[in-house]
Structures are given as C-alpha cells and as structure tokens.
Amino acid sequence: MKYAKLSYLIAGALAVPSALMTHSTFAQEASVEAEETIQVVGSRLSVRTATDGSAPVDIISGEDLAASGITETARALQYAVPSFNFPTSSITDGSDAVRPASLRGLSPDHTLVLINGKRRHSSALVHLNGTTGRGSSNVDLNAIPISSIKRIEVLRDGAAALYGSDAIAGVINIVLKDQSEGGSITANAGQTYIGDGDQYKVHGNTGFALGDDGSLMLAFEYHHKNKTNRAGPDPRQQYELINGEEDPREETFNRLSHHVGDASFENKAIFFNANMAAGNEGELYAFGGYSDRTSQSGAFYRRALDNRNLTEVYPDGYLPLLTPETSDFSVVGGYKFLLADWNVDASVGMGTSEFQYRLENSLNASFGPSTPTEFDAGTLELNEVNASVDVQRFFPFVNNSDLSVAFGLSYRENTYKISAGEPASYENGGYDGRPGGSQGFTGFKPESEVDESRDNVGLYVELENMLTTQFQWGAAVRYEDYSDFGNNTSWKISGRYDVTDQFAIRATANTGFRAPSVQQIYFTNISTLFVNRNGELVPEQSGTFNNISPVAQALQLGALQPEESQSLSFGLVWSGDDGLSVTVDAFQIDIDDRIILSSSLIPSDSPAVAAALAAAGADNARFFINAVDTSSRGVDVVATQEFDVGSSLLKTQLAYGYNKTEVDGVNLPTILDGLEDKLFDNVEQTRMTRSVPRHSGSLSFTSIVEDFETRLGFNYFGDYMLENNAGLQTEFSGKWVVDFSVKYKMDDNLSFNVGVQNLLDEYPDKQDPSNQFNGIFMYPNTNAPFGFNGGYYYGEVTYSF
Template sequence: MKKILGAVSLAALTAATAYAQSADTEDTIVVVGTRSEGRTALQTTAPVDVVDVSALENTGITELNAALAYTLPSFNFPSPSITDGTDHVRPATLRGLGPDQTLVLVNSRRRHASALVNLGGSVGRGSAAVDLNTIPTAAIGQVQVLRDGASAQYGSDAIAGVIDVQLREASEGGQVSATYGRYATDIPLTTGERTASDGETVNLSGWVGLPLGADGFLTLSAEYLDRAPTNRAGPDPRQQYPSLSGGGLDPREQTFDRINHRFGLADAEAFSFFANAGLPINATTELYGWAGYQTREGEAAGFYRRAQDSRNVLAIYPDGFLPLITTDIEDFSAVGGARGVIGGWDWDASLGYGRNELAYGVENSLNTSLGAASPTSFDAGSLIYDQITGNLDFVRSYDLDGFAGPLSVAFGAEYRLEGYEIKAGEEASYITGDPSKAGGSQVFPGFQPGNAVDEDRDSIGVYLDLEADVTDRLLLTGAVRAESYSDFGETVTGRVSARYELSESVALRGAISNGFRAPSLQQAYFTSTSTVFVGTPPTPVEVGTFPADSAVAAALGGEPLDAEELMNYSGGVVFTQGAFSLTVDAYAIDIDNRIVLSENLSGATVESLLQAAGVNGVTRARFFINGVETETRGVDIVATYGVDTDRYGDFNFTLGYNRNETEVTQAPSSEVLPGVTLFARREIARFEEGQPDDKLIGSVNWTRGAFGGVLRATRFGETVDPGSAADGSGDEVLDPKTIVDAEVSADVFEGLTVSFGANNLFDEYPDATSLDPNLAGTFSDIFPFSGFSPFGFSGRYVYGRIRYAW
C-alpha cells in the first residue's frame, strides 16, 4: 500500500506539470456507466476513458487489443508463444484482473465470448474471454472504457470494468487505407546477435457511409489482414540425430540448421466485415441493427521434435519435424432492434445472436503410436460457443421539487441463452495404436468422442438504475440488479456512487458496489485427454481435463462451479482548468471464489480414485475449481491537455499512469487429497506478479497544415514470469522497459495522406532468460524471452500507410 501511495504522489505531481490524452474528453458524451443523457467523461461518478478511432488508426498496430494496450495504462495485452490456442486468441486484461472479468459491449449490447478456454501457462490461464480482435478498426467510431465494477448495471463479467465498442455511424463519405510493415530488428541472443526481417504484414481496410431512406444511415466496413510469423528462437545446442551404431555423431550434426524452433507471433490471415444501420420510421421510432463476420486462419509452432526424439518416426521425418497448430476461426454476430418514445418513456428493444467457432488442425506432425503408417496432418476437432441475447430497456426523467436536476429512472431486463460444443477430431488425431508410444497427433492431440460436449444454459436479469443531480454540486446514482441462472442459481448486486463539485474546477467522486461473474460454459464443461511425457527416460502418461461437476472431479474433491463474488471500492478527484484535465482514481477490488484451473493432479491416491470413478488409462487429472480469494489495490491517473498555436501547429498531450497490486489471500485445498496442492505457488505468483506492477504512457499528437505526427513513450514496470520452484528461485524478473513509437504523416493532396512510422523505435527487448543464472539452460537459450513480457519480444516494427478519405 505504501508503494501505491508513493506512486499516487509522484504521478500526480508529474501529471500536474505534464500534458495528456484527448483534449476533447471534457466534451465527449459517454454512454457507458450512466443511463442519463448528456453526461461527459468528466461528469460521471466513475472513470471513463474515451478512445477515438483516430488514436487506433494512427499507428502501425493491426490488432484492436494491442492498440488499446498502448492507449490505456490499465489495459495489458502480452504476447505468449507456444501456448496452443492462446497463440491465436491472446487474452487481454484490465486492472490486472482476469481476461474474462471485463465485460465487452458493442453499441451497448453484450458481445459473445470466444469458444477458446486458455489452458497454457500464460496470463489468463483458465479464462474464456471476448476476442476483441474480431472487430476491425475500420468499423469503430470510438471505444469507451468504464474502469469500475459494474455488475449491478450490466450483469456478469463486469468485475474489472466495461469496454463498449461504438460502431461508426455515417450516411456519407468513406475511407480506404493500405498499410505495409515488417519487423526489422537485431535480436540480442547470448550466442550472438541475430538480425531478423520478418513478420511481414499487409493490412487493407475501408469503410463507406450510405444513406438509408431520407434520414437513415448504412455504414459498411471491411478489413483484410495478412501477417507472416516472427521467430525469435535461439539456436538449439542439443544433439539432433541418433548416435551411429559404432559410436560417434551422425555427420549431419555439422550441417543441421540449429534455428529449428519457431518462437514468436503466429501466422495469421483474416477477413472481417461489419455493417451498421439506423433508420427512423416516424417522428418517435427508429429501427437499428448491425452485423459482423470474420474468418481468420492461424498457424503457430510447437516444440521441435528432434530426429532422435522418441516421439519421432524416422521413416517419416529423418531430420526431425516442427509440428504446427492451425486454427480456423469463424466469428459471426448480428443485432437488430427498435427504440423510441412512448408515454414519456424512452424504450429500446433488441435481439442479438453471436457465434464463435475455433477449428483445430495439426500440420507437419504424426501420431507416433501409428508408426510409419501415420498421416502427417490432422483434423483435431473444434470448439463452438454461441449466445442469444434479448434486451428491453426503459428510461425516463422526472423533475422533482428540491432537486437541481431531473431524476433519471431506468429499468429493464436481459435474457440470455448460451451454448457450448466440443466436436471430436478425426480418429487418427487421438487414437493410440502401439500402447508403448505416444498416441494422438503430436503437439496437439485431437478431441476424443468422449470429450464431445453439447451444453447450454439460460439466464434472466432485471435491473433498476437511478441517477439525479440532487444539488448543483452533488450527483447521486444507485443501481440494483437480480439475475437467475439455470445452472448455478440467483444473485443480487447493487451499486451506489456519487460525484461532488468542490468548485468549478475540482470534483470528488466515488463508488461502492458488489458484483459477480458467472462461471463460463467453457470453464464448466471443457474436457480433453492428452499425452504428456514425464521422467527419465520419458514415459507417456495420459492427462485428463474433466468438467467440474463430473464424477471424476467429484471423486477428486471437485464441486460444481459457483459464481465469483466481488466488493469494489473506488474514489477519486477530477480537476479541470481550461483545456487541461486531470483525474486520479484509486480502487480496491476484493474477489472471492475466483475460478481457476487446478494443477495436474497425480500420485497413487489420484490414480486409485480415477480407477474407482471408471476412468481407464488416465493417470493424471485437472479440473476447474472455485476457492481463490484475491485483493487488488491500485490507482489510475489520466491527464489531458490541448493547445493550438498559429506558428507551431496544434498539440494534444496525454499522460496516463496505472499502479496495480494483487495479493492472493486464500488458495483452495482438498479434503479428499490431503497434501496435494490444487493451486501451486507458480499459479499464485502469476496472479500476483505476472503483469507489470505499473505502466506509464505519455504521448503527443501534432498537426500543422498538411503535416502531422504522433510520438508515444510507454514504460512497462517490473513483471515476473514465475518458475515452478516453491522458493521462487526459478522466477524470471523482467526489469522495467520503455517502448517508443513514432509516426509522421503528410497530406499529398486533398483526401490522400501518406504516413511512415515505427513501433518500438529503439528496438527494445525484454531481459533475456538465458542471462539469468537461475534460469540458464538449454531451453532458455532456445526460447530466450519470456511470454509474460507486457510488450512482447518482437523488436522494432516499421511501416508505411496510404489513406484516402472522401
């Protein structure tokens, strides 16, 4: 807590003398965190960030999550590698909490989640979150981010806050752009610096506004992305080929390319399309709707199998092989509705559907247990999540005697039907032929018929929301929400907040709320069986992931999942003076019953319990559990300033700072398995230290006539990649690093703009793993950088862009 208080003082002093985000923030009307019309981002009772689309477009970043990470200090988006499906759908976090603890809306309507549940050893392990990268930047008008618990207003998942993506609305005009970039970097390996030029990226995007009737609009947006993979692996020093029968090394050892792994960003190709429409049908009623579609193919590498590896079949791969995990993602969403006025009430009714499917494939691989007859490519099965959501909302303002402003009364209901499926892969992807050898496709065994799942649930929630300017200085709000889920029961949440103006320039604000997050269907029902090798010599063992309410999990002490529960306290100050604004907001978030994925449980007791539960062949097990309790404390500081000069042009300055600390105060234990750790020290440390302890973003946006430029510096605080040692001796500490991005642009003629820029201009890398004497070893040389690095480990990215607007 002393660190936080010190950081508040330092950053507040810095912000008072520096400059900040968007000079238009004071005048921007927000729709998240309030249901009253006309509130600006600085007039709400909780902090709201407004990110205009220009801040997302004027950068070489091609992913929405990544762009937000360099815009919002409390938002983080690491770049793990060799983490199976997480390489393709990377999780993002707000205020250091779980990726699934932030609610995502599109046009103020709930967005469906990804079908993927993150199982690898990355930030967000065990979560199933919304994939923001399915929304193309071209379709966006602005993004509003509420940094406060809001379950009482919006329902489940709004523990850390709410991200509302507002789609572009235009009945005329348009824009097309083409961006080309690649990484041009010198990789600081301990074996010698290696130069790389890879990750070639082509991005084509555009939007057009069309009239719809006399007063309506139809905005169409599309984007194409093609990104080649990056590789930051070091050389593999191990012996690659079996020793000769008479002794000695195979001559091929001398000519073998030691950069045989691939460690970096996955290959990706995506096409996205969005349509957004609004059509007034009379003086009081409007129809609206939007639809989006994305198809995205990805390819990421696993661990290289050497020629002499017991998992290799020499008849197929005499030189070894690099197995590849491929994904084919299809994402679709559509919402239609109507809104209007009746009897003095503003009403809004909508029905939406969203679906995300992730199909797994395995290429350049084999099923070792099938020997030389094994195929080399596999259909490994698929995951599907879909959601139907219906909303009905009413809002009305009442003038009350004694109140300085009207009382806003809002109430409504939301119905949600969710479904989750796991489809089995082809037989060769999971079958075990020779039981003495590893079964299933190497790097990613396919889902078995026994893993197939088709489950659903429904829920209904009702809410009441009140807001009023009680006096000229005092704004009070209150909200209560009741929800009922078909699988785990009912919950009631509430929130009260206030804003008090001490003067025209200074206001205080604060909120107290409780909240919840329902267990996702992915967490409740995901199941898989895979082969891992343990011991020396390596011995194949079967590990099963079982649903929390299954007989297997119950035998091991598991229970059906319950909702996570939250208490959130926040308080802050708002200062405005002309074009300068400063907000400082502290928060305390206590969460009980956090849902996590257990360790891989093993031992004689586990094996006997598995056999008693009728599970044959599987000797290790894991499942999702409640029971982790955490306390998060932090502060957000945002300052903005805009200045226009006749001689030097117009400047918008931004400074944003976040300091965040999380402590695990309780970890789950099992009465059935005394002495067996359900949630080990490594997983606890990922909660507490796996994200930067602070983050500072300073930027300036400059325009003068036909010329413009953006300069941004982002300092990421200390981050820890936890090791497995109980005493922490294997932890990898990543020192603070500052990343500088720059872009310059010029209007060639009316409508046509040319831009050039560099992200990570000075080619900064996280600390190399292999330089740490506690971690040095073969694989720390091969994989020299941590996937927990908050800015990745790809190095300098240079790009050029042509944009034409009309």
C-alpha cells in the same frame, strides 16, 4: 429524446490514456459538445461536458486507434489504456491464435465487452498453457476491425448491477461508425528490424443513407502477417548414434528448429451498422459482423531420435504446426421508440465463436509409416443469444431536478459444444510402442464431446439524479437467476460533487459477480503438454477435466459456484481554464471464490488419484475450482493539456496505472486423501498476482504543423514475475518502448503515414539460463507485455472520400 442503453457516465475525454497517441479525442469531444450529446458506458444521464461523471472512463477515438499504426485492435487498445494488458504468448496451443486480454490486473473474464452497448460473446477457446488468465476465456477483440470503430469507451469500474456477470474489473464498449456517406480505405505494410513478421493490411469503411435520417455503415479488413521467430539454436543431439559415433548430419542440421514468436495469420472481417427512422420518434437498428482467421504457430520440435517421430516420414525430425481456424459471427437487431414518456429499447442478438483445431506437418507415431501428416483435431463452439428490454424516463424530483428512472429485463442463453477430432488425431494404433494421437495437439476424443446449455434471466432498476448543479448521484440493483447454480443480487451507488467549477470529487461502491462460464463448466480434454520435472521438460498426457467428469466426481470436487466481488473507488477531477485536465482515481476490488484452473495432480500424489487417472488415460489432471479470495488495489492517473505554439498545436498526455493483486485466502475444496494444498501451488499464485506489470504508463506528444502531424510516445511496461514448475522465480524488469510517426496530409483525400514502433529496439530481459530449455527460450514466451520482436517500421496510405 434519443436514447441509448449504455453505462456509467464518466470523466470522458478527460480520462483518455493514449500511450502511442495524444489526447486528440479530448479536442474532438469538446468541439462537438454544443451540437451532439455523447452518452458513454455507465449512465443514462445526458453528458453535458466531457468531464461530467462519477466514475472513470477512457474514450479512445477510432482515428487515434488507426493513427497508431498498430494493426491489431487489442494491441492498439493496450497502448491506449495503461490498465489494459495484452501480453504476447508463443507455444501455448490455441492461445497463440486468441491471446488473453485483461483490465486492472484481473482475469480476462472479469471484463465485460459490449458493442454499441450490447453484450458481445466470448471466444470458445479456454486458455490452458501458462498464460496470464489461465483457465479463462475472453472476447476476441481482434475479430473486430479497427476500420469499423468510431470510438472505444473503457469504464474502469464495476458494473455488474447494470450489465450482469463479468463486469467486475470494468466494461469495454465498442461504438461502431455510423456515417451515412463518405468513408476511407487504408493500405498498411511493415516488418521488424530483423526482417521477419512482415505484414500487410487493407481495411476501410463507407456509409450510405437509409431513408431520410438513417444510415448504413460497412467496414472490411484483410490482414496477412508472417511469423516472427526469436528462438535460440537447439544444441541437443538430433540423431541416433551410428556405431557409437555422432551422425554426420549433426554438423549440417539447422539448429533454429523451434518457432518462438508471433504466429502467422490471415484475417478477414466484415462489419455493418445500420439504423433508420420508424414510427413516431422511433428507430430501427441492426449491427454485427463476421470474421475468419487462420493462424499458424509451432509446437515443440520433435527430434529425429525422438520416439514421437518416424524417420521414415521425417528423417530429420519435424516441427508440428498448429493451424487453427477461428471464426466469429454476431448480429443484433432492435427497436427504440417512445411509449408515453418512456424511452424503450427492445433488442435481440446472437453470437457464435468457433475454434477448429487443425495440425499440419505432424504425425501419429502409433500408426507407423502410413500415418497421416495433417489432422482435424476437433472443434470448440460457443453460441450465445441475448434478448433485452430497457426502459427509461425522467420524473420531476426535489430541488427542481429530474430523476432518471430506468429498468430492464434480459434473457441470455449460452451453449457450449465440443466436437471430437478425426480418429487418427487421438487413437493409438499400437505401432512399435509409440505414443498415440496427433503430435503438437492431441485431438478431442469422443468422451470429451459435450453439447450443453444454460440460461439466465436478469432484472435491474437504476436511478440517477443531478440533485444540484454541483451534486449528482446514482443507484442501481440487479437480480439474476441462472438455470445451473441459482441466483445473485448485486448493487451499485455512485456520487460526484463539484467543489468548484474546476475541481470535483467522485466515488462509487458496488458489488458484482461472475458466473462460471460454460467453457469452465463443460470443457474437458487430454492433450500432450511439456511439464518441468526436475529441470527437464517432459511430455505428459495432461488432462483438463470438468467437474461433471468421472475423475472430478471420484475426487469429490463439487460443482462450480459464481465469483462475488466488492469494489470501492474514489477519484479527483481537475479541469483547468488553461486546458489542463487531470484525473486521479483509486480503487479496491475484493473477489471471493475466484475460479482457477488448478495445479496438476499426478499418480504419486495418492492411490485415489492414481486410480482416477488410470481410468481416464492421463498422466496428470487439473480442474476448474472455486479456490481463492483476492484483493486488488490501484490508482489511475491521467493528465492532458494542449498548447498553441505559434501556428502549430501541441497536444500532450501523461497516463499512469498501478495495480496490485494479493491472495487473501485459499479455500480449496475438500477432496480425497487431503490433497487440497496441491491444487493451488506457487506457480499459480505467482501467475495470479505477479504475471502482469504492476506499473504501466505513457507520455505522448502530438504536434500539428500545417499538413504534418508528428506523434511521439514513451510507453512504460513495469516489472513482472514468472515461476516455473521447478520452483524457479524470475523477475523481469520494467522497460520503456518508444514509438514515432509522421503523417502528411497531401489534400482533403490523400494522406501518408510512416512510423516506427519500438524505435530503440527494446527486448524483455532474457530468462534465467536454467529456464531457457537448452537456450531455445531466450525470452519469456507466455506473458511478455510488449512482446519480444524488437523494433518494427511501417508505412501506410489512406484515401478518404
């Protein structure tokens, strides 16, 4: 029996919430059921139909992802799964290059990402500056080219008992293409209505036969995108007065000096997926890939009169440009074989994420006119090694049923490194009392350098059984032992009962955990951030300190501990004879001791804080702490149906997701001078509970008439709220975004697709005038759910062979 280590069996194709795309996956799955067993995340039982399972899964085909015309993998997934959030951010340092993504309104690091059922490494970057998921790290989904993806399976249920840490909100499993022949190549180009953000992308894949039954798939991507800019004009005085009079250059200065919009980037990626027969019913397999992205985004503009500028270098001021280079590499190899009646899967894999901070069009004002204008500001690097052995077989069980017994052993090692930047990026040269360090992002100092690792061992057992033709159940337990904080045990039970051939109920209960990431344990840096002080954005040397730093030890913060969760879900499944499919799944997720990046402490808070900050050379300090208990509740609804309209086919889908997170308790560590309440202020509470839309949904239609395929999608992004450091809360209303495309298939090889995203040119609500920084930040620049670029049109051509 062909075996794949995957996870929860689920109402597969029935639960596909494609926002831009219709439920073509459902038709595809149904057409191949008779000849292909499809196993999806969450179970080792064979999927007999697309809607069997005890927990909800969305299955999005690679064809649907590509047909959307969306060029980024994470953005395409956001439009396909309403409970998946991928907001746009700008002027948020490294987060402009690797943006946070989350599931069910929880933190980005509460979702586990797999490729072909194997754990994917996260990004080395830590989100620091005001975005959703501040203080977290997530997998960079955009490092995986759409052209390599066969399908994406999104399990909307806890799965720590199967996979270990991180699988609290759910699991995203990316299944790579595996064809042994043929392929395709696509060229795509487009731009916004305004005329910026122009991009072009060339991507494709091909397959080769390996031996009698094996295959090798190769996929590539080259993607170039120019920036968008929705900044307002800067009305401020730019130049020093001349004899008390305004400098004449004020009249000719280009007031559109800031860059508030998407970063420009160039992305290159190549992936492979290979397998071949070996031994008696055995299979060798390997997959992996490499991606490299160079992006460019702006910081705050430094005016000519600013003491962070040198008029000898930039007479009119300058916009520091962050141009980080991010690279991801991964490779996994394994062997599946039969040992007696046991299916064995032994594998080992490694992954590396590197984030190198670079700056252009900058300077170090403290070096005087001889300052460099380009800097290497340091590098973050995460390395991960995973090794596992998974074993499964069936035993005869009661009522003439089979009991699936699976168990496995895993080992993981994580290493985190911070390398200091070049001295000019952080030193103070003493010139004219000017601030030191590269402007836009201060380089990592030698004191920030770390090279630390931790490892853990996991052991799990899982039982599954189809007790009758109507009832199936499952149970799993997992034990993990970590080298840095100890051990954890998690469990899961699940069940499904088919009341009739058309109607079923399903439910799960589980516990989970998330170990503090090595990024959260070891990251430390001092950089220049703009902080709202009495309504003005003021530059400060803001320190992010790990819990082993002298500052944290002086304040007696203590060590990080794992987050722990308890989850319940209950669902209804309807599969009508007329092709109508409906799933409704409600959930509750309680998380204790959530890790946050705290609010900032400043010298005026207490003498102890002032002394600790003075010793560290920072104006304020923030820390990673276990601080908050939360509860998240919600419901997901998906309905699909196909209609035969004469000689044409109409596919329809309605998808809706609701989630609400509340703070149940704040359990801040006891620190010096009773400053606990300052570590989790209203800004952070609002960000945790309201910065993600509670309501999201989609209604989509696909019509296929002969050689034409027309797609129309209505996508809803609900209201959300942000709060600034001055205490201003702003609620942004929900918006509908309409997408439309037409595809013409000229012949079996050549097809053309033209489309419009955000057809009606919808923008988020504008910010409150008092939060626009002199009218420059018209739109929310940290958490805009569908961005603030307006309408976008594109065209593409695909050649299949």
